Amino acid sequence: MTMRGVKWHSGGMRVLLTCDECCAELPFDVQKKAGAFNGRAAFTVSKAFGRFARSKGWVQFDGTKHLCPRCTRRRHGADPKPKPIEEKTMVQKTEAKQALRQPSQEQRGDIIEMLVLTYDRKAKRYKGADTDKTVAEAVGTWCLPGWVTEIRERDFGPTSGNEEIEAIRAEIAAVQADCAERAAVLGKRLDAVCAAIGPRAARI
Ligand SMILES: [Zn+2]
Known part of the structure; x- marks a missing residue:
């Protein structure tokens, strides 16, 4: 049992009950001089403290351990610990953010210019070793390959293959x-x- 007494400012006793899971503390002040504590008084105080703790939602389990109300709820699955944000969710969020980004007018113009140079409309594929990605890299300034794909598919040709x-x-x-x-x-x-x-x- 993690119950301990500490001296209280006005000469009485403050008993602290510590949660065995999260170390939350529940103080209980005993209006009695420390010297007056005998076996009987200690018993009465501990009973009173037990009632007080229960009234505050603290639960005793396994005969010795105590849980604060939050940990009790968590133990019953009602108040689960917040799940750590998964990496996958972060990636999805980043992708969603990037999907919202749109090319500027200048970037759009640059992409079209690059596609005119690199895409073979008759063969419906890139010339040489170019791809949507290399075109995006050539345009630079945070150009996304997805923008190139979109513009290429709409205005140039369906396949992203190349020579x-x-x-x-x-x-x-x-x-x-x-x-x-x-x-x-x-x-x-x-x-x-x-x-x-x-x-x-x-x-x-
Ligand atoms: Zn707790």
């Missing part, structure tokens, strides 16, 4: 075709060798 992506895709296709061809040649060689050895080679 580089197409070139890599073509190279992958060429490598795959080449590999298939070489594998076919090796397969034929293997068949020829196996045929020369006879039926035993089929197990290899």
Whole structure:
């Protein structure tokens, strides 16, 4: 039990009950001279203090510990601790804030100028290795890639791909075709060798 007596200014006793969870204190003043405390008086005081604490919403549990009203409510789930703000929520908030930001007239003009230079309207993709992001970076001054996406989709073309992506895709296709061809040649060689050895080679 975390109950302790402290000397009170007018010579009486102040008993402090401490919450075992949050260390909140409940003072109870005993109008008696410290010297007059005998077993019987202490018993009476502790009973009175118990009644006083209960009337203030304090709860005793496990026979020894005390909880203040707030911690009691929290223990019953009625007054839960505020949840720490999750990082995800922060990110969402930041994104929401950025979504509200709009490009200035000057930025809009710069984005369009950059798109004229970098976007191939006929092929419906960027020239070279440009993307919405590189255009936004070129415009600078806090330009968001989302603004470029919006303007590009409305006034230029639907895809954000570029020449580089197409070139890599073509190279992958060429490598795959080449590999298939070489594998076919090796397969034929293997068949020829196996045929020369006879039926035993089929197990290899
Ligand atoms: Zn408490």
